[in-house]
Amino acid sequence: MYQKDSTEKGTPVSTSFESESTVEIHHREPDDHHPKIETAAAVEVEVEKGEKLVVGTPVRSEKGKLVFLQGGEEEEARFQLTDLLQASAEGLGKGTFGNTYRAKMEGGSISSVVVKRLRDLRPLTSDELTKQLHFIGDQKHSNLLPPLAYYISQDEKLLVSRFAENGNLFNRIHGGRGTKDRIPFRWSARLTVAQGVARGMAYLHRNTTTKAAAESGGIPHGNLTSTNVLLDENERALVADYGFIPLLAVPIAHQAMICYRSPEYQNSKKVSRKTDVWSYGGLLLELLTGRVSTYSAEKNGGGGGGGGGRVDLWNWVYRAVREEWTCEVLDAEIGVQRNGVPGMLKLLQLAMRCCEKSPEKRPEMAEVLKEVEGIKAVGESEDEEDLSMEQSLEDESISTTTTSANGG
Numbered sequence: 001m002y003q004k005d006s007t008e009k010g011t012p013v014s015t016s017f018e019s020e021s022t023v024e025i026h027h028r029e030p031d032d033h034h035p036k037i038e039t040a041a042a043v044e045v046e047v048e049k050g051e052k053l054v055v056g057t058p059v060r061s062e063k064g065k066l067v068f069l070q071g072g073e074e075e076e077a078r079f080q081l082t083d084l085l086q087a088s089a090e091g092l093g094k095g096t097f098g099n100t101y102r103a104k105m106e107g108g109s110i111s112s113v114v115v116k117r118l119r120d121l122r123p124l125t126s127d128e129l130t131k132q133l134h135f136i137g138d139q140k141h142s143n144l145l146p147p148l149a150y151y152i153s154q155d156e157k158l159l160v161s162r163f164a165e166n167g168n169l170f171n172r173i174h175g176g177r178g179t180k181d182r183i184p185f186r187w188s189a190r191l192t193v194a195q196g197v198a199r200g201m202a203y204l205h206r207n208t209t210t211k212a213a214a215e216s217g218g219i220p221h222g223n224l225t226s227t228n229v230l231l232d233e234n235e236r237a238l239v240a241d242y243g244f245i246p247l248l249a250v251p252i253a254h255q256a257m258i259c260y261r262s263p264e265y266q267n268s269k270k271v272s273r274k275t276d277v278w279s280y281g282g283l284l285l286e287l288l289t290g291r292v293s294t295y296s297a298e299k300n301g302g303g304g305g306g307g308g309g310r311v312d313l314w315n316w317v318y319r320a321v322r323e324e325w326t327c328e329v330l331d332a333e334i335g336v337q338r339n340g341v342p343g344m345l346k347l348l349q350l351a352m353r354c355c356e357k358s359p360e361k362r363p364e365m366a367e368v369l370k371e372v373e374g375i376k377a378v379g380e381s382e383d384e385e386d387l388s389m390e391q392s393l394e395d396e397s398i399s400t401t402t403t404s405a406n407g408g
C-alpha cells in the first residue's frame with residue numbers, strides 16, 4: 001500500500017503495494033441505514049430506437065489484482081500492477097472519495113496514470129462495488145474520462161484513470177490571474193469546453209431513460225464541478241468522477257457537490273438529472289464570469305481572493321441581469337472579444353435557465369446540448385482583432401482577479 005499519506009500538491013510520495021490474495025469488503029445485509037444498492041448488471045436500456053445498451057457486465061472475481069475495465073484493455077498491454085508498484089507518486093489533491101495521486105511510471109508506453117484511493121464507501125458487497133465500477137467503466141464517450149482499472153485488497157481500494165495533461169477546468173479558468181504566467185483562456189476555447197461538457201453530460205443522461213436505469217446508480221453524474229472537468233493535451237473537456245455518489249457512505253455523499261448545489265438538493269440530498277443541469281449552469285457561470293462561487297472557493301482552499309473574485313455566483317448574476325448590467329458580469333478576458341459577446345450572452349441566458357430554482361423549469365441536458373451547440377464562436381481573425389483591444393485594456397488593469405485551485 002502507499003506508505004505515506006500526503007495530499008500536498010506536488011509532494012513526491014513513494015509507493016509500494018503489499019500484494020494480497022484476499023479481499024475483504026464489508027458484507028452486510030441491507031437494512032434501513034444501509035439500503036441495498038441496485039446495481040446495473042441486469043439493466044437493459046433502450047437508448048435509441050432499436051439500439052439496446054446492456055449496462056453492467058458480469059464481473060469476474062479478480063480480487064487483489066489490477067482489474068482492467070472495458071476500454072482499458074489497451075492499457076492492460078501497456079502497464080501492469082508491477083509498473084504501478086514501482087511508480088513514483090505525486091499528490092494531486094484530496095476529493096470527496098479520498099486522496100488522488102499521479103503515478104509516474106518509468107519506461108513503458110504509458111508514462112502517467114492517476115490513482116484515486118477510495119475511502120468512506122458504503123458497506124457494499126464485493127459484487128456490488130465491482131458491478132458499479134464496471135458500470136461506470138462501461139460509459140463510453142469522447143468527453144468522458146472513464147476509469148481504466150481498479151485494485152481491491154483488504155486495505156486499499158484504488159481506481160486508476162488516464163492522466164489529463166492540461167489539469168482541471170478550475171485552474172484553467174482561474175489559475176495565474178494577474179501574473180505573467182497566465183495563459184489567456186479565449187471565448188472560443190471556453191465555448192468548446194462548454195459544448196464538450198454538455199456532450200458528455202447528455203450522453204450520461206441518455207442512459208437514464210428508464211426508471212430501472214435511473215435506479216441503477218451509475219448516473220446521473222451527481223458531482224459536476226470545474227475540478228471534475230479535466231482537459232486533455234488538446235484542451236478537450238473530459239468529464240470525470242461520474243456515477244460515484246451511490247458508492248459513498250451517506251454523510252460523505254452529502255458533502256459532495258458543495259460547489260454547485262441546487263436548492264432541492266439541499267433539502268432532499270438526492271441527485272438527479274435536474275441537479276446535474278443546475279450544476280452545469282453553475283459551471284457555465286464560472287466559465288463566463290471568471291468568478292469563483294463562494295462555495296467552491298472554500299472547497300478549493302480559499303481560491304478567488306484578490307478583489308471580488310469570490311461571490312455568491314447565482315445571486316450576483318441574477319441581480320446583474322435584473323439590473324441590466326449584463327455585459328459587465330462577463331470575465332474581462334473574454335468580454336473584450338466584442339464579436340463574441342452575443343454568443344456569451346446567449347450562453348449566460350442558458351446558464352440562468354439551467355439554474356432555475358424549480359427543477360421542472362430547467363431544460364433537460366439534451367435540450368441544453370442543442371442550444372450550446374447552436375452558439376457559434378467568433379472566427380479566428382475576429383478573435384485576433386479583439387486581442388489587440390484586449391491588450392490595451394489589460395494595460396489599464398481592468399481584469400478581474402482570482403487565484404487558482406488548491407492553493408496553486
Ligand SMILES: Nc1ncnc2c1ncn2[C@@H]1O[C@H](COP(=O)(O)OP(=O)(O)OP(=O)(O)O)[C@@H](O)[C@H]1O
Binds near residue numbers: 161
Ligand atoms: N485524471 C486526472 N488527470 C489530471 N488531474 C486529475 C485527474 N483526476 C483528478 N485530478 C485532479 O486531482 C485533484 C484531486 O482530485 P479529486 O477527484 O480527488 O478531488 P476533486 O475533484 O478536487 O474533488 P471532488 O472529488 O470532491 O470532486 C483535482 O485538482 C483534480 O482536478
